[in-house]
Amino acid sequence: xxxxxxxxxxxxxxxxxxxxxxxxxxxxxxxxxxxxxxxxxxxxxxxxxxxxxxxxxxxxxxxxxxxxxxxxxxxxxxxxxxxxxxxxxxxxxxxxxxxxxxxxxxxxxxxxxxxxxxxxxxxxxxxxxxxxxxxxxxxxxxxx
Numbered sequence: 001x002x003x004x005x006x007x008x009x010x011x012x013x014x015x016x017x018x019x020x021x022x023x024x025x026x027x028x029x030x031x032x033x034x035x036x037x038x039x040x041x042x043x044x045x046x047x048x049x050x051x052x053x054x055x056x057x058x059x060x061x062x063x064x065x066x067x068x069x070x071x072x073x074x075x076x077x078x079x080x081x082x083x084x085x086x087x088x089x090x091x092x093x094x095x096x097x098x099x100x101x102x103x104x105x106x107x108x109x110x111x112x113x114x115x116x117x118x119x120x121x122x123x124x125x126x127x128x129x130x131x132x133x134x135x136x137x138x139x140x141x142x143x144x
Contacts, residue, residue: 003084009037010045010083011076011131014054018071018132025057025064045083052082071132077123087123089115 032039049055056068092100
């Protein structure tokens with residue numbers, strides 16, 4: 001699975017806002033400068049993030065964007081799904097139900113479903129607050 005520029009930039013945008021919004025909205029112009037991302041691209045990214053209830057806009061001269069929820073309540077998965085649409089590793093796992101007509105006879109579906117479950121569990125376990133503080137919560141892996 002490959003996360004597109006849209007997903008990567010959306011993550012950086014949300015973390016930048018979490019780090020820099022000190023009770024005041026963060027302008028996209030400032031994010032673009034700090035993160036070295038095109039302003040026009042950021043302007044397109046905020047729409048799906050706001051639509052999914054992750055960002056809120058503040059109008060006016062000192063306007064900009066704020067997180068719509070606390071950074072500890074927004075997961076990397078929330079951001080990636082808003083920006084990318086899905087984190088599914090294959091097309092037949094997109095959405096709530098398996099959409100492949102061969103699902104009942106597919107010998108590899110359980111592998112892909114397991115991979116999808118692992119991806120979803122991981123991206124939903126990492127919160128914007130973890131990324132903003134430089135701490136990513138990872139489960140301890142059993143030693144071999």
